[in-house]
Amino acid sequence: MTTTPLLVGLGLRRGLMHELLTVEDGAVDFLECAPENWIGVGGAYGQGLAQLTERFALACHGLSLSLGGSLPLDRGLLDQTRRFLDRHQVRLYSEHLSYCSDDGHLYDLMPIPFTQEAVYHVAARIRQAQDHLQRRIAVENISYYAAPYQAMSELDFIRAVLDEADCDLLLDVNNVFVNACNHGYDAQAFLQGLPPARVVGMHVAGHYDEAPDLKVDTHGAPVKEDVWSLFAMACKHFGAQPTTLERDFNYPPLAELLEETDRIRTLQREVSHERIVA
Template identity: 85%
Template sequence: MNTPHMFAGLGLRRGLMSELLTLEEGRVDFLECAPENWIGVGGAFGKGLSQLTERFALTCHGLSLSLGGSEPLDRAFLDQTRQFLDHHRVPLYSEHLSYCSDDGHLYDLMPIPFTDEAVHHVAGRIRQAQDHLQRRIAVENISYYAAPYQALSELDFIRAVLDEADCDLLLDVNNVFVNACNHGYHAQAFLQGLPVARVVGMHVAGHYDEAPDLKIDTHGASVNEDVWALFALACERFGAQPTVLERDFNYPPLAELLDETARIRAVQQEVSHVPDVA
């Protein structure tokens, strides 16, 4: 496998597996998966994953580490994750800046209070995870709807966590747009406030317009034009980072998803001077 550049990627979902296995070289630069959905998987899906990782680079975006949770980190799961990342030569592993367990799995990504105490708590857990995984990780800014106590702004909270944990940021551009609409801040100012050196990847996705001031992050629709515009601004500030098109359900024909991944690369080329590697 020879992948000198990783610019435009697509989420690896089981519902897309049969089509991805026949995907032509160069249509995407890499694929992204949630490791917990694939660890220990055998049969046709396990074989398909092996075939795809022979042809495409793989990044991983976790769902269940619960970095903001109160229960101890699951060390057995961290061991499995490290083995998976090493086996598939994964260059970028990210997780959500949230928590998803409390005496059991909550099956949702819950927001963390924006306080100094929470900064120290989650930063310590990120450092533990990095030490156990023997690699840097990136945390993703999540979408949220009911905000817990906020002594800090979302931006200041994220900056403080990145600094204290000494970790990276996976910038979800759609989440910035959704949160800005829902919580009344300026998305462009949010991007300007993020530290450039910390951003190592991006996500774009679709959302649902419930109302002018209420957007729902669904990953079930095409990327909104306003999100594409915000993505262009992000590329201008942070450069052409590995960027994944996330689509979790309501799949269109693969050709439509590939049109969107091609648009990721086109935006990067336009504003970040990325060479055409397709």
């Protein structure tokens, strides 16, 4: 297992497995996967995962805990996830600040109402998950389109959850940009309002421009220039944090994805240099 600092990562997707197996050591610092997609997987994919985790550190970004849901947390999934994280010596584990289940799995990330009651509810479940996993977790700000009831702003809701749960934040910069466009708030002010000590990682990804005031978070395109600019600002505000480039479909040649991960590294180095000079 590599001990390289986690700074620049790429999402581990089965559609990229063949090319990732041939990538040069050091091309990225880590790979990020959803543990639910790999727990118990054998065959060629299981062998590929084993080979990759011998060469790259692994971060995990969960999909199915449904932290904002009403049903009890899935203890079986938590047990499996804990074993997976321990086996692969995962240093950064995150989940979505959302819910994804009701009577069954909804196969989507649904926004939580921005209320004080919801803060207490989801924070209690985050604390329960952290206790079960015996590690701190980071929650990710999600993109949303039909806003739930809002007794407080998205920013105030996230801050309240982080404080009440005593957990960390995985900052999805693309989601901030998308939500700011769709819901009419200032993305830079949003970033500046987040507590720097809570931010332990970031995501960047591509989105689709449906209209000037409607952006769709797709993870299926290159990162937009406006998002790169916002990411540069985030690096200046929060420092160089472990950052994953997410791409879920419409895969280009791996060389093009590595150009984007190289851009992440360049922006991180620029910020580190500025801090040293200052």
